[in-house]
Every structure is written in structure tokens, then in C-alpha cells.
Amino acid sequence: MSSNKMVIANGRFLVPGSEKPVLSGYMTIENDLITYIGEEKPVIEEGTVTLDGSRLLFMPGLVNTHGHAAMSLLRGYGDDMVLQAWLQEKMWPMEEKFTGDDVYWGTSLSVLEMLKGGTTTFLDMYDHMDRVAEVVEHSGIRAVLMRGVIGLCPEEVQNQKLAEAVAFARNWHGKADGRITSMISPHAPYTCPPDFFMRFVQAAHDLDLPMHTHMSETLREVEQNAADYGLRPVAHLEKLGMFTRPSLIAHGVHLNDEEIEILARHKVGVSHNPGSNLKLASGVARVPELLRAGVKVSLGTDGAASNNNLDMFEEMRLAALIHKGVSGDPTAVPAPEALLMATQYGAESVFLNQVGRLAAGMKADFIAIDIDQPHLLPHSDLLSHAVYSASAKDVEHVWVNGKQVVKHGQCLTLDEEKIRRKAQETFEGLLKR
Amino acid sequence: MSSNKMVIANGRFLVPGSEKPVLSGYMTIENDLITYIGEEKPVIEEGTVTLDGSRLLFMPGLVNTHGHAAMSLLRGYGDDMVLQAWLQEKMWPMEEKFTGDDVYWGTSLSVLEMLKGGTTTFLDMYDHMDRVAEVVEHSGIRAVLMRGVIGLCPEEVQNQKLAEAVAFARNWHGKADGRITSMISPHAPYTCPPDFFMRFVQAAHDLDLPMHTHMSETLREVEQNAADYGLRPVAHLEKLGMFTRPSLIAHGVHLNDEEIEILARHKVGVSHNPGSNLKLASGVARVPELLRAGVKVSLGTDGAASNNNLDMFEEMRLAALIHKGVSGDPTAVPAPEALLMATQYGAESVFLNQVGRLAAGMKADFIAIDIDQPHLLPHSDLLSHAVYSASAKDVEHVWVNGKQVVKHGQCLTLDEEKIRRKAQETFEGLLKR
Known part of the structure; x- marks a missing residue:
């Protein structure tokens, strides 16, 4: 059975609490798990999906x-x-x-x-x-x-x-x-x-x-x-x-x-x-x-x-x-x-001990923000930018349990147009009921 | 001399302090000024630029x-x-x-x-x-x-x-x-x-x-x-x-x-x-x-x-x-x-008495935010959404002194790519000096 594997190359990764809280390097995801994160380039087998992370900052979801x-x-x-x-x-x-x-x-x-x-x-x-x-x-x-x-x-x-x-x-x-x-x-x-x-x-x-x-x-x-x-x-x-x-x-x-x-x-x-x-x-x-x-x-x-x-x-x-x-x-x-x-x-x-950090063995719940934007420059301290300068709308990609659910700001799993229309209709309906 | 005229149709406009703080209707801009804002449709001469405002909320800049x-x-x-x-x-x-x-x-x-x-x-x-x-x-x-x-x-x-x-x-x-x-x-x-x-x-x-x-x-x-x-x-x-x-x-x-x-x-x-x-x-x-x-x-x-x-x-x-x-x-x-x-x-x-409100006679400094987004729905109270729910990144269009300077989120007057690169270079240069 072939595994579902992806490597992120040349990314910056937030690992708060560790010695280098902004790590530059690589992260490997296999199925629902992070299997590697580090400065050194991992061995990448032919055919493995590779994502260029150079304009992105990766953080735990x-x-x-x-x-x-x-x-x-x-x-x-x-x-x-x-x-x-x-x-x-x-x-x-x-x-x-x-x-x-x-x-x-x-x-x-x-x-x-x-x-x-x-x-x-x-x-x-x-x-x-x-x-x-x-x-x-x-x-x-x-x-x-x-x-x-x-x-x-x-x-x-x-x-x-x-x-x-x-x-x-x-x-x-x-x-x-x-x-x-x-x-x-x-x-x-x-x-x-x-x-x-x-x-x-x-x-x-x-x-x-x-x-x-x-x-x-x-x-x-x-x-x-x-x-x-x-x-x-x-x-x-x-x-x-x-x-x-x-x-x-x-x-x-x-x-x-x-x-x-x-x-x-x-x-x-x-x-x-x-x-x-x-x-x-x-x-x-x-x-x-x-x-x-x-x-x-x-x-x-x-x-x-x-x-x-x-x-x-x-x-x-x-x-x-x-x-x-x-x-x-x-x-x-x-x-x-x-x-x-x-x-x-x-x-x-909430008692989920395999979530919340970018580390080998953790569930692959992570996000990428687009850091090549005026309000996130210069790249002095990307952890500071994530906390003090960024907002929800800077999120470019989202993965949960190893599966990408948001790509270039678009949700891949939900029908956004329909949900927007239904939310408005439901509110109007509640007012009338 | 022909004047530079634009009509915004079917928009929602924030006019805080007035009886109806969210006005649905029309706004006319001629050269650097707002010349009309109201619920009633103005006479629109042939050839006048018209902007459909139906997915947008207009506010003073x-x-x-x-x-x-x-x-x-x-x-x-x-x-x-x-x-x-x-x-x-x-x-x-x-x-x-x-x-x-x-x-x-x-x-x-x-x-x-x-x-x-x-x-x-x-x-x-x-x-x-x-x-x-x-x-x-x-x-x-x-x-x-x-x-x-x-x-x-x-x-x-x-x-x-x-x-x-x-x-x-x-x-x-x-x-x-x-x-x-x-x-x-x-x-x-x-x-x-x-x-x-x-x-x-x-x-x-x-x-x-x-x-x-x-x-x-x-x-x-x-x-x-x-x-x-x-x-x-x-x-x-x-x-x-x-x-x-x-x-x-x-x-x-x-x-x-x-x-x-x-x-x-x-x-x-x-x-x-x-x-x-x-x-x-x-x-x-x-x-x-x-x-x-x-x-x-x-x-x-x-x-x-x-x-x-x-x-x-x-x-x-x-x-x-x-x-x-x-x-x-x-x-x-x-x-x-x-x-x-x-x-x-x-x-x-800052002693600019012709700026800061959407009203006839004021300078045309105004912005439009995209309100057809999950975090700005339902459309219960758009003034509340502008204050409590929106962010800088919801801004779709910006006009200053009657001239459009941001269109669909892109700045029309500045070379963004160059500024981003220069800002990073300048910061790195300062660290080395």
C-alpha cells in the first residue's frame, strides 16, 4: 500500500518553546502524521509531492x-x-x-x-x-x-x-x-x-x-x-x-x-x-x-x-x-x-496530546501564512509577526489530519457559495419566525 | 472640459451619526468630490462610469x-x-x-x-x-x-x-x-x-x-x-x-x-x-x-x-x-x-473638514469592503461588522481625492513587488551598518 507523502522544502516553521523558535528547513508529512521536521534536507524519494515553502510561514493549526x-x-x-x-x-x-x-x-x-x-x-x-x-x-x-x-x-x-x-x-x-x-x-x-x-x-x-x-x-x-x-x-x-x-x-x-x-x-x-x-x-x-x-x-x-x-x-x-x-x-x-x-x-x-505542535509523531494539523506581504515585512522575527501583525486572512493553506482543506485561501471541503447564501437565508428566516 | 464622473449603484454606505447609519442606494463622484449620496437613483448620463456596489460596503476612508x-x-x-x-x-x-x-x-x-x-x-x-x-x-x-x-x-x-x-x-x-x-x-x-x-x-x-x-x-x-x-x-x-x-x-x-x-x-x-x-x-x-x-x-x-x-x-x-x-x-x-x-x-x-464622511460636498476619500465573506455574514448590521468583525484585508477598493488607488486589493499607484524587496534589503542593510 503506497503512503500519502509530502515534503515541504525551504519553509520557515514556528516551534515556540524550543531553542530556535523559527526553524528554517524541511517538514515531511506521511498520511495523517508529521514524520520529520528539521534544518537538514531529508531523503526525498522520486514521485514524492514537494511543496516550495519559501514565501510561507508554517505554524501549528x-x-x-x-x-x-x-x-x-x-x-x-x-x-x-x-x-x-x-x-x-x-x-x-x-x-x-x-x-x-x-x-x-x-x-x-x-x-x-x-x-x-x-x-x-x-x-x-x-x-x-x-x-x-x-x-x-x-x-x-x-x-x-x-x-x-x-x-x-x-x-x-x-x-x-x-x-x-x-x-x-x-x-x-x-x-x-x-x-x-x-x-x-x-x-x-x-x-x-x-x-x-x-x-x-x-x-x-x-x-x-x-x-x-x-x-x-x-x-x-x-x-x-x-x-x-x-x-x-x-x-x-x-x-x-x-x-x-x-x-x-x-x-x-x-x-x-x-x-x-x-x-x-x-x-x-x-x-x-x-x-x-x-x-x-x-x-x-x-x-x-x-x-x-x-x-x-x-x-x-x-x-x-x-x-x-x-x-x-x-x-x-x-x-x-x-x-x-x-x-x-x-x-x-x-x-x-x-x-x-x-x-x-x-x-x-482539550486533551489532544498529538496536536498543537510541529514535531515528528504529531498529527499533521498545520497552516501556512503568506509572509510576503507589506504588513509582514521586513522578516525580522516571524514569530512576532504571527502574533502581533498577522490575521486570519493571511492564511494561505490549511491541513488537518494530513489532508489539505484550504488551498490558496479557498476551502476545498465545503461549498462556500452555498453556505454564505444559506447563512443569510437562515438569519432572515429566524427574524420572520 | 469633461468631468471625471462615477456612479456607485446598489451599494450600502456607512453614515454613522445619521438616522439610518447604513444607507442603501447610490453615490456619485465627480472629479475629487462626492456630489450625491442617497436612496434615490440619480440621473445617470450616458457614458458615465457605473460601479455595481451590491457585494460591497462603502465607508469613509x-x-x-x-x-x-x-x-x-x-x-x-x-x-x-x-x-x-x-x-x-x-x-x-x-x-x-x-x-x-x-x-x-x-x-x-x-x-x-x-x-x-x-x-x-x-x-x-x-x-x-x-x-x-x-x-x-x-x-x-x-x-x-x-x-x-x-x-x-x-x-x-x-x-x-x-x-x-x-x-x-x-x-x-x-x-x-x-x-x-x-x-x-x-x-x-x-x-x-x-x-x-x-x-x-x-x-x-x-x-x-x-x-x-x-x-x-x-x-x-x-x-x-x-x-x-x-x-x-x-x-x-x-x-x-x-x-x-x-x-x-x-x-x-x-x-x-x-x-x-x-x-x-x-x-x-x-x-x-x-x-x-x-x-x-x-x-x-x-x-x-x-x-x-x-x-x-x-x-x-x-x-x-x-x-x-x-x-x-x-x-x-x-x-x-x-x-x-x-x-x-x-x-x-x-x-x-x-x-x-x-x-x-x-x-x-487633523483639521481636514472636507474629509471623513460620505456626504455631498466632501472629498471623495472612501473605501469599499467585500461583505460577501463568511466572517461578515449574515448581514444583520453592517456597521457592527465594519467595527467588530472586519480587518484591513477585507478592503477591496480605495479612492483618495476621487482617484482609485486600490482595485481588487491591488495598489495601482505603487510598485508593491519593489517596495517589499527594498524594505527587506533596507532592514538587512541597517543590521549590518
Whole structure:
């Protein structure tokens, strides 16, 4: 059986954390794996596909560790509003109307945007997840999918939702050539009563899956948790047993020192969503402190309705910029750290240990950006340019699991024209329903 | 004499501040002016050039009110450093070597980036300004140019620099079909001793030109000013007479209530540079308070070495995002206000009252972005998309003074290939000198 092999020649490759973070040389891909990366030219057998990398910068694909893909349908539908009004008057009434088809087209729009923008793995917590999985399956992207459950409902509805979440994880974990994995995801401590939350912990144990939830996004929610349960959210979730499972929490904006210490001790990851946290005025997460305490911090876009795009380069840059400005320390979150947050730490945070780095033995999830452009010149420090100067639209090529899914900026796996038309139609339809 | 006329049909046009901020209709351009904009179809004479605007969103060209264009040569050459080390070890030793040719190529690189990214007017404060003016002249961009003078030098050098600044303003103000205007610009109160600063004020009176300077960018500089002169920078500049001239200050990060009141009273504009202020850890300017006090706040990129790009969409988004996150108020700097800061307020801040809006009688400085893209769908609120979702690379066409300078993303007036090559060569040459 002949293997599917490609060699990239004369490329520049980002390997943050290593001695030479911008490596000039070669990378070999066989089937779904990177089999070689180094300065020395490998032996290239006759007939092997060779790609000239000389105008390109290769990086690990970006990993978006928190979001709600279908919410791209509500992009720009309500901005600059107080959170409760935005949710109650704008988001929830529209989301209530979402059918499986709506979720399918909203997710398609988001996956198209993410792939073209260099995101090769995304976490999605939403409803109608079978339809999300369908999009993942045929788009070629990698995803960590879970039914997010809000438990403010009668017990039989709770039971049904939990059963759905479990069934989804059971059906889809490991599917699509292993590109789909799953987690167990109660929506948040303030939307899932303690007893109900604990049933998710049990389910995660039963299925041997990690857990994900929203936590401490707003100050109000933290105060409410303390009022309702006598504990701040971290101690509350610790008590409910969540951290007996490998866990990732989204946001973590309002954390005190003790809470950071608890998260570090249990190796709980934090998905930092700087764009969404700023836009919704939730605040600025204590990222430098989290990193110093050894907490794995990754990056997420959240839904496009509170961002308002899914450009992970922008999240990476925001993470590198805002903590400097707010702390007064220009060395806070330096560029290599921001890049690691968007790649390796992201992959590790969603428990994909073969993704997020360019190294032999890793899955071939990588992207190439066109560096021969005015805003990326001169070529002083290409890692700096990737973090501080580039954007989603600089992405030229994208590979996931060894398969090229974007070529010269065009998505090879999705019908872009159709998705654009359907997204607009779906939004207009929702307005009328 | 036949006039040069064009009609844009079936377009969407951003007119922030008016009742319908997204207008669907038509716009007519004759020579260098917008002569009509409205929902009703105008009479179109036979032979008039018509542009189908149906996949495009038209906006005023973006106005970048503070920067040092040639510094793009130092993009990525030193990041994540403490300000003084960055200046003393990285920027100043390199800038000292800059020749007129270096400034010419660095400025060419920046103007190319700005035009392609939808910036139609930029303010530039630097040295070798004749070479900057050359680039402006043949690129077709609009610019407000000034020799920025650092006065920490012997008196005869001070005299020579001041004479240069005056000669430049005299020679170039109103040139290039009026696309070049000038201001008088002592670099900063901490780099120009009071007596010397006052000679600039006098020169500005003599030439009847406005003034520009850096002010209160860092806390340290404010404290130093108080220690040296017994006054904080605003009162100090007021005392030196700067505000008897129409004035624009750059940064204004550290301002107390009294200072904001003084700036408002004298109608002094503030060029807010959020990207640079965050990256250099200078802090977060009190933009909501400035706007509430009636101060005209515009947006600048600062030099690309501290940004690290010249994407004014990014500055607009940062301005809309960070003040929400830091203040806790999601209604702070709403999208229309951020757009005004990047356009109309910018033009007014650099004293160009015929630029910055799409309206009959205004100069035809405008841009079109391609809105039929995944990250700009659905078309819920195109003004929101322009601020929260778009980037420089979404710019499809650019016109300045009625002349098209970018078409389908390609610059029509500059030799991009040559500029890219020269920028890289110049940087490499600087490293070796």
C-alpha cells in the first residue's frame, strides 16, 4: 500500500518553546502524521509531492478551546448592550427558535470561517450536536464536541437533556477518523443545580471523559454563587467533584489567589476568551497570574455574537496585548507564550496530546501564512509577526489530519457559495419566525 | 472640459451619526468630490462610469492620526521589552542610522500597507520629511506631515532642526493637489525644554498652522514633568501657549479630571493609540471620560514597531472593546462612536473638514469592503461588522481625492513587488551598518 507523502522544502516553521523558535528547513508529512521536521534536507524519494515553502510561514493549526459555532447566525444581532438585556431580548429569543437545520448552517458558516482563518481544532458546546458533528465530519476539521446542558427546567427535561449529552458523547467520541472527541458539559454552575451538576460528573466518570463548563465569567455570577451556596464557584465545583475529572473551564475572569491555586492543584485548564470578555464588559482575566501559578491557559473565541468573528489570530494578539496594558508590565504574555496558548496549550487543554505542535509523531494539523506581504515585512522575527501583525486572512493553506482543506485561501471541503447564501437565508428566516 | 464622473449603484454606505447609519442606494463622484449620496437613483448620463456596489460596503476612508511611517522597518525588531530598554537598546540605535533613503522605503512600505488596508489619510511625525512627502505625492494618499523635533541637543542643532521643521511646513503645506497639509510638531514636553517648545508655538502662529505633540503617554513621564516644572503636562503645555493654536496631542493615557477639562475647554484633540499603548504597557487611556467631556478623540496606530501593524480596523475594534472590558460598561464606546473616531473625528482632529464622511460636498476619500465573506455574514448590521468583525484585508477598493488607488486589493499607484524587496534589503542593510 503506497503512503500519502509530502515534503515541504525551504519553509520557515514556528516551534515556540524550543531553542530556535523559527526553524528554517524541511517538514515531511506521511498520511495523517508529521514524520520529520528539521534544518537538514531529508531523503526525498522520486514521485514524492514537494511543496516550495519559501514565501510561507508554517505554524501549528490554531486551537479554539471555547465556542458556540451556530451563534455566528446572530453575529451583529445586538451589540453594545448590558449582558442581561442582550441575552434576554436578543440572544435567547432567537436561539429558542433554532432548529437542527439552523444549527447546521450556522455551524457550517463558522467552520468555513475557522478553517479559512487557520483554526484546525475547535471546541463546541451547544444543542443539536448531531448536526454539528455532521459538519465536522465532512469539512475535515478537528473538533471537541459536547451537548451543553442548561438545567433550569423540570426534572424530566433535565433527564432527557442529560441522556442526550451522554448519547451524543457515546455515539461520536473517536469518530470521523478520530477527528471528533467529546467531553461532558453542564452549561455552568449557575444554570445547573448542584444535584444535577453531580450527575454530569458521574456520567464523565462512567464514560471516562473530561469535563467542560462556563465558570466565573462575570462578577455578578460569582457573588450569586457565594450567596446561593456559601462558596465561590471554584470551591463549589471542587465540592461537586468536577475536578476529579480532567477539566477545562471557560472564561475564569473573576478568580482570587486561592481559586487560582485550587485550579493549579487540580490541573484544571482555563479557556481565556479575551475578545468576548471585553465586548460583554465581563472584565480582564488574571492571565499572567494564572500562567505563573502553572495553570494551562488556552484561547477561545466564544460565539461570534459576542466577539464578533472567529479569528484566533486576533484572540492571540489580544491575549498578548491587554495583559501588558492592564498590568503595566510590557513583558507580560510575550509573543511565544501567546502562540503556545493558541496552539499547544489549546490542544492539551482539550486533551489532544498529538496536536498543537510541529514535531515528528504529531498529527499533521498545520497552516501556512503568506509572509510576503507589506504588513509582514521586513522578516525580522516571524514569530512576532504571527502574533502581533498577522490575521486570519493571511492564511494561505490549511491541513488537518494530513489532508489539505484550504488551498490558496479557498476551502476545498465545503461549498462556500452555498453556505454564505444559506447563512443569510437562515438569519432572515429566524427574524420572520 | 469633461468631468471625471462615477456612479456607485446598489451599494450600502456607512453614515454613522445619521438616522439610518447604513444607507442603501447610490453615490456619485465627480472629479475629487462626492456630489450625491442617497436612496434615490440619480440621473445617470450616458457614458458615465457605473460601479455595481451590491457585494460591497462603502465607508469613509480611515484616518490614522498618529504615527511614524518609516518605523515599519523596525517591525518585530524588539518586542515584549521594558520601554526604556526597547528605546535605548533597539529603536534609537537603529533610527540613528536611518538615511533619507531608508525613510523613503520604510514610508513606502507603510503607505502601501495603509492604502491596501483602507487608510486614506495619515499623520506622520518624523525626520527626512521631504522623502516622506515624495512617497505621499506619488502614492496618491492624503497626509498630514511634520518634522518631529527632539530638542535634547545643543542650541545650534536646535536652531537647525526648528528651521527644518519650518521650511518643511512652508514648502509642503497645500501641495500634491492639496493632499499634503502640515502641522508644527515639537516631539514632546519631555524632549523639548520650555523655551525651545515656545519657539514652536511662535512658528505655528507665524505659519498659521496647528500643532501636534506626544503627551502623557506614560505615568513616569507625567511624574517627571511635575518634578521638573511643577506642573502636570497639560497645564505645562497650556502655560507654554500650545493651546492658543489648534492642537492635537498623541496618547493622553494618563490624564486627571482637571486635565480632561482643560483639553475640552481649548478644543484640543486626542489621538488615542490603543494598540501601541497596550503593547508598550503604557496603560489604558480614559476614552469614555474624554468623549463625555466633549474632547474629540481620534485613532492612531503609532509606529509599526510598537503595534505591530497599521490596520486601522484593529485600532477601531480595540477602541470599541478595551474600554468596555476595563470600565465594566458594555455600552462604552459603541460601534458607531468607534467608527466616527476612525473617520470623521480623525479628519477633524487633523483639521481636514472636507474629509471623513460620505456626504455631498466632501472629498471623495472612501473605501469599499467585500461583505460577501463568511466572517461578515449574515448581514444583520453592517456597521457592527465594519467595527467588530472586519480587518484591513477585507478592503477591496480605495479612492483618495476621487482617484482609485486600490482595485481588487491591488495598489495601482505603487510598485508593491519593489517596495517589499527594498524594505527587506533596507532592514538587512541597517543590521549590518
